[in-house]
Structures are given as structure tokens and as C-alpha cells.
Amino acid sequence: ELKVEQNPLFLSMQEGKNYTIYCNYSTTSDRLYWYRQDPGKSLESLFVLLSNGAVKQEGRLMASLDTKARLSTLHITAAVHDLSATYFCAVDRRRDDKIIFGKGTRLHILP
Amino acid sequence: EAQVTQNPRYLITVTGKKLTVTCSQNMNHEYMSWYRQDPGLGLRQIYYSMNVEVTDKGDVPEGYKVSRKEKRNFPLILESPSPNQTSLYFCASSLSSGRAYNEQFFGPGTRLTVL
Numbered sequence: 001e002l003k004v005e006q007n008p009l010f011l012s013m014q015e016g017k018n019y020t021i022y023c024n025y026s027t028t029s030d031r032l033y034w035y036r037q038d039p040g041k042s043l044e045s046l047f048v049l050l051s052n053g054a055v056k057q058e059g060r061l062m063a064s065l066d067t068k069a070r071l072s073t074l075h076i077t078a079a080v081h082d083l084s085a086t087y088f089c090a091v092d093r094r095r096d097d098k099i100i101f102g103k104g105t106r107l108h109i110l111p
Numbered sequence: 112e113a114q115v116t117q118n119p120r121y122l123i124t125v126t127g128k129k130l131t132v133t134c135s136q137n138m139n140h141e142y143m144s145w146y147r148q149d150p151g152l153g154l155r156q157i158y159y160s161m162n163v164e165v166t167d168k169g170d171v172p173e174g175y176k177v178s179r180k181e182k183r184n185f186p187l188i189l190e191s192p193s194p195n196q197t198s199l200y201f202c203a204s205s206l207s208s209g210r211a212y213n214e215q216f217f218g219p220g221t222r223l224t225v226l
Contacts, residue, residue, distance in 0.1 A: 031213060033213075033214060033215070035217075042201065042217045042218065042219050042220055043154075043201065043203075043215075043217045044217070045214045045215065045216070048214045088153060088154065090154075092213050096167065097142070097159065097161055097167075097213070098156060098159065098167070098169060098170075099144065099156055099159070099169075099213070099215070100156070100170070101146075101153045101154040101155070101156075102153055103151065103152060103153035104153045104154075
């Protein structure tokens, strides 16, 4: 059974601090996705990571993928209030194209 | 504008009254999927479709049906809704499952309450 675990599930942090959200998954996969969801809104795609060692950066967010460790990280640098949202990772199981989401990390950045 | 649309956006119904939530995309995407989002559980895939007339069960298919007669539409059918199907539902689509990646575009969501 494919499981995707995110931690922490809730994170409250001060502006200007750095932090990392972790996403572990239990099956072989080389396609991992990060999404953002603002309160009361839909999900929007942030990053697509397609291979071992992949690193993508957009502004203060950087995502990486280690397929051997079955781990992806989403690093936040010098957090700002606008980054407050819930972040989901998702894994794409190639053999049947099923997609499994983590439970999400609710990030609250205090001004 | 490229988008995924869902209707209705909000629905309150009673147990046992059949309902359909429509989903349509205008991006010529092959892959479409339905999710439900519940507090503390994240998103769980209900059904997905890799192309016309091809559908598969996700993790929580019980109590739901889908069909994919046209590429752009992927309706979600609840034949006999029950209160445990009260949830926020999202439809999503992506270019193709067979390509290198499957980044999904999400609809605005449908908030369903079953009394």
C-alpha cells in the first residue's frame, strides 16, 4: 500500500525564519508534486520533481527529491506572511497512475 | 482561459437522494480525477480516468460512480448519498498519465452536505 507521510502537520513560525517540511513515501516513485492550498481555496501546483536529486526553486520555496531515501523536502527561506497556507505533497504511482496525497502541512507565519 | 470547472459549488441534500457533480476541463487533458478533502485526512482519490471510457478506483471509491464518455467531462455520481459523504470535493485534470509528469490542475471545489 502506498503511503505518503508529511511532517510536521502544523507549523507556526515567525517571519524571517527558515524551516523545512518533509514528505516520506513508501513505494518506488520518481514523480513527486508539491501543491499549495490557501484557506477556502483550491489547490495550485508549486513544483514537479521528476528524478533523483531534482531541485526546484521559486522565490523563498525550494523543493528537492531523494528517490533512494523516498523523501522530498520543501524548504522555506526567510518566511513571509504571504506563505501562510497548507502545503501538500503527492506521489504518482506509475504502475497504475494512482495519486496519493499526504495529509498536508498547515503553515502559519506570524508577522 | 484554461480551467477546470465544477458544478454545483455548494450543495445541501438529504440521505438517499441521487446527485451528480459535474466536472469539465477545456485543456484537452487525458487524465481526470476526483478527490474528497476532509479535515485531518488530506485529499483522498475517489476515482480517476486515464482517457475516454477508461476509469479506475482510487482509494475511497465506495458509494461513488463516475463515467468518462467525453474527454472534457468527468461527472461524479452519488446514487444514494449518506452523511459520511459530506465533504469538500475536487476535480482535477492533467495532460497525460503516460507522459513524464502528471501535474494536476484543480477545479474550485464542491462543498457537499448530506443531511
